[in-house]
Amino acid sequence: MSSEMVPEYAVSHGRPRSFYKRFERKQDLQHQTHFCPGCGHGQVHKMLARAIDELEIQNKTILVGPVGCGVFTYNYFDVGNVSAAHGRAPAVATGMKRSRPESIVIGYQGDGDLAAIGSAEILHAANRGENITIIFVNNAIYSMTGGQAAPTTLLGQKSATTPRGRSAANEGYPLHISELLATLEAPVYIERVGLGDNRQIMQAARAIKRAVENQVRGLGFSLIEVLSPCPTIFRMSPVEAQRWVREVMEKTFPLGVFCDRTGEAQPQPLAEPEPALDQIPRILDVASEGLPEGHPIALGKTAELDLRVRVAGSGGQGVLLLGEVLAEAGLDAGLEVSWLPSYGPEMRSGTSNCHVRLSREKIDSPLVMNPNLLVAMNEPSLRKFYKSVLPGGWILFNGESFPADCEQKNVQVLACPFTQAANELGNARAGNMVMMGALLEITGVLQEANINAALQRLAKNPRWMELNLRAIEKGGKLFRESRQAICG
Ligand code: SF4
Ligand SMILES: [Mg+2]
Incomplete structure (x- = not known):
């Protein structure tokens, strides 16, 4: 047919x-x-x-x-x-x-x-x-x-x-x-x-x-x-x-x-198109645009404060505890804070890192994609995150010397065997608190009393309390000595 x-x-x-x-x-x-x-x-x-x-x-x-x-x-x-x-x-x-x-x-x-x-x-x-x-x-x-x-x-x-x-x-x-x-x-x-x-x-x-x-x-x-x-x-x-x-x-x-209800239903507006991937850091306000002039890092107690810390290392190094103590102490100091842990599925020896923010303004996102202070507790963590540090920021590296190929323009570094320093105090596991001491010197935003109170709550064992306090003191001393060495 x-x-x-x-x-x-x-x-x-x-x-x-x-x-x-x-x-x-x-x-x-x-x-x-x-x-x-x-x-x-x-x-x-x-x-x-x-x-x-x-x-x-x-x-x-x-x-x-x-x-x-x-x-x-x-x-x-x-x-x-x-x-x-x-x-x-x-x-x-x-x-x-x-x-x-x-x-x-x-x-x-x-x-x-x-x-x-x-x-x-x-x-x-x-x-x-x-x-x-x-x-x-x-x-x-x-x-x-x-x-x-x-x-x-x-x-x-x-x-x-x-x-x-x-x-x-x-x-x-x-x-x-x-x-x-x-x-x-x-x-x-x-x-x-x-x-x-x-x-x-x-x-x-x-x-x-x-x-x-x-x-x-x-x-x-x-x-x-x-x-x-x-x-x-x-x-x-x-x-x-x-x-x-x-x-x-x-x-x-x-x-x-x-x-x-098709008779009375109004056509729904199309949702906003999804943002391009490279716009997401800007939307989350974590874009790498450098620090504003007068940023508190290395300047101490200024009115503005936007401390973005990334702590990274491996399981057992006290990575998460360091961040938690920092956030708790910030709370005691009346700051806005956030702490976001991130770790792998391994129960032992996996990688571990955390994001910490301290600010006098409300915190929009707990993510710290571009820190102004990186605490790298081992070399793999340094290599993973060093490029993300904002210009004007700091890197604290737990090692004898800072790898030359990880140096960044306009980023200050302090490389020191912090774990070894803790070992000399009595226990290498307090290396995180030695780094904390250096961090507190750099930022200058938290009082000793705030840190002590946070430690009392989080690290309850009195034996550790005493060691932690000595470790923090040691870290501060290491930082000051390194400054003296640089400034002559
Ligand atoms: S394929 Fe269809 S007829 Fe066969 S079991 Fe499933 S539902 Fe029942
Ligand atoms: Mg059925």
């Missing part, structure tokens, strides 16, 4: 463009999905692919797949695909949509995934009114894992975990997700449809397309719940399973529109 002879009402059952031409999941059956014969997932997949085609959004659609029988969405849909952890599709979709607001982000979930482990995610995404679309395939059972009861399992329905049938007294009542979410103020469109007969299937296709279209129009959160047959776990033929959806399931889960 020539194309002119095709009547206008001809129905096409061709493959949607938004499906891959071949499904490469199975080596031999590349024209088939993995779904069992009569499974509702296949129908819902096709409806969704058609909606994507008709709305011409294939190039900007991101499909967030579930865990469950629908897990292989990425094998079938030729769109952007992301696999979410069990139940997390709405949270992942939220992140995708907010970071790529021009994309159309669709979450696809079953009832175990959405209504059980993911119940918090769907509730809050709906309550926030995220501009995403969720397709919720409800077949009243955990299918992929072998037929355990799901939150949507009907009263009296037998399952692997309710062999005598679900009882309200034991397992509670079936969870009505559409009705529940419709009580929220934010969603714009929630409808329950079914695959129980051809009429229902036609309505399901319309609802799915409308839910996706709402997002294209920027209207907000839409969810379509699809009552779906699972012949395999129901132990029915495809025809019987379809009838069960229509005649049994629908009694517990009536079809219909539970929320429709």
